[in-house]
Amino acid sequence: MTDPAEVLRLDRITKRFGALVANDAISLRLRAGEVVALLGENGAGKTTLMNILFGQYVADEGQITAFGRALPPGNPRAALNAGIGMVHQHFTLADQLTVLENILLGTRGLWSWSMDIAAARAKVMALAGRFGLSVDPDARVGRLSVGERQRVEILKALYRDARVLILDEPTAVLTPQEAEALFDTLRKMVAEGLAVIFISHKLNEVMAIADRCLVLRHGRMAGEVETRDTSPAQLAAMMVGAEVTRPQIAAGQAGRALLQLDRVTTPDREGAPGLKAASLALHAGQITGIAGVSGNGQAALSDILSGLLSPASGRLLIEGQPAPDRWTPAAALASGLGRIPEDRHKTGTIADFTLTENAVLETHVRPPFSRGGWMDWAAAAAHTRDIIEKYDVRCPGPDARIRLLSGGNMQKLILGRVLEAGPSVILANQPVRGLDIGAIAYVHGQLLAARDRGAAVILISEDLDEVMQLSDVIHVISEGRLSPPIPRGTASVADLGLWMAGEGFPHAA
Amino acid sequence: MMAFWDILISASFWAAAIRIASPLIFATMGELICERAGVLNLGIEGIMVMGAFAGWFAVYLGLPLWLGVAVAFASGMVFGALHSALTVPFGLSQHVVGLGITLLATAVAAFTYRLALPQVTSPPRIEPFQPWELPVLSDIPFLGEAVFSQTALTYAAFLTAFLVALVLYRTPLGLALRAAGENPSAVAAQGLSVTGLRMGAVIVGSGLMAVGGAFLTLSAFSSFFFDMVNGRGWICIALVVFGAWRPGKAVMGAILFAAFDALQVRLQQTPIGAVLPYQLFLAMPYILSIVALVLMSRRAEVPQALMVPYNKGER
16 A cells, blocks of 8 residues: 555554654655644654654664665664665764765765765765755855855755655754755755655744644644645644643732833844843743744843843843943842743853852852851751752752753752742742753742742743743743733734744734 | 074985874874764773874884884774774764874873883883885985985884875775764764764774884884874874864875974074074974964864764664
8 A cells, every 4th residue: 555655654553662652653745746744842852753753762662664675673874775864953064074065974984094075075066055054065064144054954865865854953053044945955856756754843944934824732643634624823833732631820929020122133153132121020929931943043132141242221129220341140149039041051050060169150159158258158058958958859869960860850940049049030040941840830839929929930841731820911022022911811822833933923012 | 594494405304204193194094084984982092092002013023014004003902992982883982082092092102012021121122113215205305305315114104194184085985984083973874874974994003003103103203112103193283173074184284293293402502502492393293283273273164063972762
């Protein structure tokens, strides 16, 4: 019963990580000359599925067939050799080598004496011309724009004669013009009979390029539809799961505004937009949720609040007063901010420091942890033991290196560090990313408790469910613009999903 | 001032510069291979001592000169294998391991020398490589004397540099090596072994360092002294930076340093030498190297993954 045009087939792929089912009986069929979009929120199981295809993981159940032959599980070379190429979100290119060298890497036997560069160059140029992937083969990759690097990655796959190309959120790093050029390339490729899997959560792009959409949610197939038979609204509903029931959380009692952004603009940074005239008020006793697809200005917002960035224009007000001119992390901390950073490994903790050292990272310059320039380690250790006990940090003790802790326990220590300082404003940036369900519930409970004690909490998250569940007020962020505040319960999941994708975005007054 | 120009235009001065550059070229190529693959090899100083001893000792025991060179190469490979085993698969600190290798190799060389020759007071001599005047080429005026009347090991040094450049830039192996020093995950993504490439580079590179040391006993002098390497290994590490990790530029750097060295010896014998303290002349090549290094290395492109251990699965 096999379809001769079928190039790739995933049959009821199931993968479990402990109690978590990352992929639950997911099937996919890909035919030559079509683009299939794989849609889903972060954590929906898209990446796991692709890792199984490329042999990084072995599926617990199910099998993969490429061009009519079963792929051996767990062999990273198998998919490559079968003619399946992948363009990762994070490129695997060597910056100081030329484009041509990056493409050639690994294509010839190590011990052959010649590289036959002339023939390789001709092939690369032919492919580039055929698919509209213009790039200088002799340029150093480090000098190229992000869009050009992506073209190099695509050329790498095509040079290896890939017939199936998988692109993991390819437009996340592109400008709209570059994205349009990419779509032209993809159309040329399918016209020549190649097949493309397009992983994304941007609905308008999926509508524009895909023939078929496969939607994943919480590791399950939420639906499969022909693009012409669907609408962005329907896809959004499938993605975020409108029917999901959540435990109801009592609304917070809004107090005065503790921190305000008034039409703040910041410069764009490498691939990520800055804020565009963003206005926001954080009220005591409220959780303000920021919903949005990653890379839409969340980093700028977080940096502005934590003092790493000053507004290029617009005002930052603390309890109604303008923020200090020298707006630094120290000034932010002094004004009562507590930070739960986005990346607990990189910026939240110092891996080889002990729990005690990490627990007083932000407060060690002040009594009781230091006096007259001398650390009081006994006080710091006592404080750490308090946090360990109060926040249930499972660890060998305050003198253990923090790198030994699991993500959840590390986050609990950070939570303790922040909350014990008694902050008036709490910046929680992706506070539960990568945590297990128990740790997630704990972190959420602590944030709600802090809110009820009168703190203003800002929750930045890519998980719409999380934002909707916890927030008293929601702002959607898209391309650096913030929507007006949306009170709890007044916007549907589908609306928010569409705004996150940049469609029908409500303009700030 | 006349004396200065007379020195610079004399063929014997350039012949000396090229002779002094030869051991530096071997060892610099060795270090360059290691660093291009992403491993800093601070064992170079000790490995050169080991090579100087091993090569000399083999010839002293009656082996032909070229087999002495081979023995030196092998002795370097042994310490390279130790270095790479600790720094590549185990990912230990390349600084600590490198300095440890330098101490160990220096000590092993001295220990073995004392063990083998307990009674000697003055270091025994061997018959070293003799100058080999290349037919026809050595008849060219000036160049003949300066370049083409060297020992076979000097010609081998330049040939080695040429081969290293050829392999690095013209073969798939060289491409993979360079990529391993730039972005190991790009190498692993193509199914190549980062560990294998890096270990291989360190082992072969260490072999070349040892040959650089052996040049001193088998070509420049005819005996082995404990302190004969005298910081040349550290100079080679600077030369790799000076050459911006490129073999051709590194060779130029080695010749430049050697020329300063040859110059200071000759300047000491001129009227200026009678006025200025000789220490100033001895320091000159190093001072000029520092100046040149500062000027040259500003735009240098360091291998991005130099000193970054590669662990599978870590991003």
